[in-house]
Amino acid sequence: EGSGPVLLDEVRCTGNELSIEQCPKSSWREHNCGHKEDAGVSCIPLTDGALRLTSGKGSHEGRLEVYYTGQWGTICDDGWTELNTQVVCRQLGFKYGKSAPESYSEGSSGPIWLDDVSCSGKETNLLQCSRREWGKHDCNHREDVRLVC
Secondary structure, eight states, X not given: XXXXXXXOOSOOOOSOOSSGGGSOOOOTTOOOOOGGGXXXXXXXXXXXXXXXXXXXXXXXXXXXXXXXTTEEEEEBOTXXXXXXXXXXXXXXXXXXXXXOOGGGSOOOOSOEEEOSOBOOSOOSSGGGSBOOOTTOOSOOGGGBOEEEO
């Protein structure tokens, strides 16, 4: 149990937000709780294969990035299908999604980590799909995968 004012209540994150401020929640200091209901967390470092969407209007859309060896990078759209999109959106906590138009967001300057990704649609994680080795690609950042979940 903590002490002092209770600042937030009804926090409902998908897990894809970059900060708790982006999560749906009550207004600051509006709550119906006591300190017996204080939330606690234990943080685990990012692992290879973690996904995020960036450079969109919210955490549900934008350029798809994957974490590998301590660095976020992009995924090339060669052979990208709607089945791949469904796997990614499910992994990020959304029900479904669609690919976004190419002009959707600016390109990245980081590494291109994955290429030739092919999912059956039944996978729970993008790394379960067939793909090239990490960092092996024949792409440029104009080919970065962009999604709306």
